[in-house]
Amino acid sequence: MRNYIYLLIFCFCSLTTNAQTDKQGIYFAKKAYEKVSIPTYQQIKPELPQPIYEENPLWIEAWWKAWELAFQHFYEPAEGSGFVSPYFDAAFSGNMFLWDGSFITMFTNYAHPMIKSIEGLDNFYSKQYPSGEICREINRTTGKDYHEWVNTKNQPLYSVWGYYAGFGTLKQTGIQYVGRPVPTPNPNNTLDALNHPILAWAEWESYRITGNKSRLSLVWEPLVKYYEALQKYIRQGNGLYMTDWASMDNSSRNMWLEGGGTGIDISAEMALFARNLADIATVLGKKDRKKFYTKEADDLSALINNKMWNEKKQFYFDLNLKEEQCSIKTVAGFWSLIGQVATPQQAEALKLQLQNPETFGRLYPVPTLAADEKDYHPRGGYWLGSVWAPTNTMVIRGLEKYGYDQLAYSIARKHIEQVVGVYQQTGTIWENYSADTLSAGNQSRNDFVGWSGMAPILYLLEYGVGLKPDAGSNTLTWNIRSEQKVGCRNYRFNGHTASLTAEKNDKNQWQIEVESNSSFVLDIRFNQQSFRKNIKKGRHTFIISLPFNHKTIHET
Structure with a gap:
């Protein structure tokens, strides 16, 4: 994401023409936009999930505000843009x-199938170069890559803005490959265009909700070609991956990456990319590809742990060109969790960092810069300590990979409490938040939905109400933590539509009611106890006395 400061330095931007061709999108089968009706928020509101959370009605109010703001930014492709799908x-x-x-798809997936928000990513696949490159920033009107990120000079990889753009300085910087030849032909994009390759993760998150196997088939080749392009152009000779300022505009770590340094975030993201490809390959029956990408991820993980882990400091760090470790702790280190890079011992150390109030365990976690770093800003300072929805989601999902569900829940709950608390103060949702006070970050846009819809929508459903789907196993897990009435109507996953409510009756028993249009497995959890029920089409009522066993669960 570009900081507001770029408006002040736009005059330095190149005016060269975007050299794009009609060969883009050759790996993606969808070639043209088939016009569909774009609903307004008011039109679609009755069809959206209807969460119930009597513990805090303001959470429900923020849910609807987030959807309202999201639909203010739901677009059809502009004529002549070459885009192929509507998008948020x-x-x-x-x-x-x-x-x-x-990240926006990760919460708007819950509008599926009325709105197939994952198809918004089609617009990136449709602009993929034959080399496999996908520019991370594309003009919404013309459909062309942001002109600064196009390698119009036909040079080997370079960063056109350098590593200090977030500090008000633009400096074109060449990339030095150490221990490997310069790749040929030259890339279509600059390094600035190639950070955060999380398309496969987004596709997997969508599949978890929708169960749409044909979607995975559609995006398989574009994802593989994208992965291969990143290996070709941004893998350094040490086997790790290079990045620019990685959309963390003014992060203190940026200068360490200058000229070809390797980032813990991009390296762990490539491990995540490979694991997502292995997961997708499993669904598609590509056993050899599953084995191949699993080994790719494991080999890269071993390399990251060998070079980027600091045993004394118990954290992961970026490397400069000399392979010296950066000394600055940032949220980038936690990509090692979701990428399943960390060993169990390293994951435990990272968990302790997230619980440490001197570093990342602040009043409202997770700050993007550790609080004991000299540049830490208690009001946020953009990427100098602000709390952001995308990085929090990355941390939460990573913790769950290692079984730290309670800490993941705690971070999610604190974030939604902050987002809703600031919403109560200001009437809107913000781009980022302070880690130390109940306030938006001091450099933060309002009405930002955008990825900040993550907390009031995704977190409310999955950590407030407690519903988490797994379409692959046709299972819906319901972790009931509230002591008051909780549930959701119009809840959709894997082709099912269900309404679920849980509340205590006058005998202090839990009464759970489920109505569904088709069959799935419901895994109900209270604290450390759980039981599974095969839900069939129709209405079901369960009376549960706690602590429960098979004798204290009655279906009526």
Whole structure:
């Protein structure tokens, strides 16, 4: 994401023509936009999930506010853009962004199938170069890559803005490959265009809700070609991966990456990419590809742990060109969790960092810069300590990979409490938040849905109400933590539509009611106890006395 400061330095931007061709999108089968009706928020509101959370009605109010703001930024492709699908966008500039768009799908997936928000990513696949490259920033009107990120000079990989753009300085910087030849032909994009390759993660998150196997088939080849392009152009000779300022505009770590340094975030993201490809390959029956990408991820993980882990400091760090470790702790280190890079011992150390109030365990976690770093800003300072929905989601999902569900829940709950608390103060949702006070970050846009819809929508459903789907196993897990009435009507996953409510009766028993149009497995959890029920079409009522066993569960 580009900081507001770029408006002040736009005059330095190149005016060269975007050299794009009609060969883009050759790996993606969808070639043209078939016009569909774009609903307004008021039109679609009755069809959206209807969460119930009597513990805090303001959470429900924020849920609807987030959807309202999201639908203010739901667009059809502009005529002549070459885009092929409607899309949600943060709409803070004239461009769409790959990692913003990817994170936006993670909560707008819950409008499926009325709105197939994952198809917004089609617009990136449709602009993929034959080399496999996908520019992370594309003009919403013309459909062309943001002109600064196009390698119009036909040079080997370079960063056109350098590593200090977030500090007000633009400096074109060449990339030095150490221990490997310079790749040929030259890339279509600059390094600035190739950060945060999380498309496969977004696709997997969508599949978890929708169960749409044909979607995975459609995006398989574009994802593989994208992965291979990143290996070709941004893998350094040490086997790790290079990045620019990685959309963390003013992060203190940026200068360490200058000229070809390797980032813990991009390296762990490539491990995540490989694991997502292995998961997708499993669904598609590509056993050899599953084995191949699993080994790719495991080999890269071993390399990251060998070079980027600091045993004394118990954290992961970026490397400069000399392979010296950066000394600055940032949220980037936690990509090692979701990428399943960390060993169990390293994951435990990272968990302790997240619980440490001196570093990342602040009043409202997770700050993007550790609080004991000299540049830490208690009001946020953009990427100098602000709390952001995308990085929090990355941390939460990563913790769950290692079984730290309670800490993941705690972080999610604190974030939604902050987002809703600031919403109560200001009437809107913000781009980022302070880690130390109940306030928006001091450099933060309002009405930002955008990825900040993550907390009031995704977190409310999955950590407030407690419903988490797994379409692959046709299972819906319901972790009931509230002591008051909780549930959701119009809940959809894997082709099912269900309404679920749980509340205590006058005998202090839990009465759970489920109505569904088709069959699935419901895994109900209270604290450490759980039981599974095969839900069939129709209405079901369960009376549960706690602590429960098979004798204290009655279906009526």
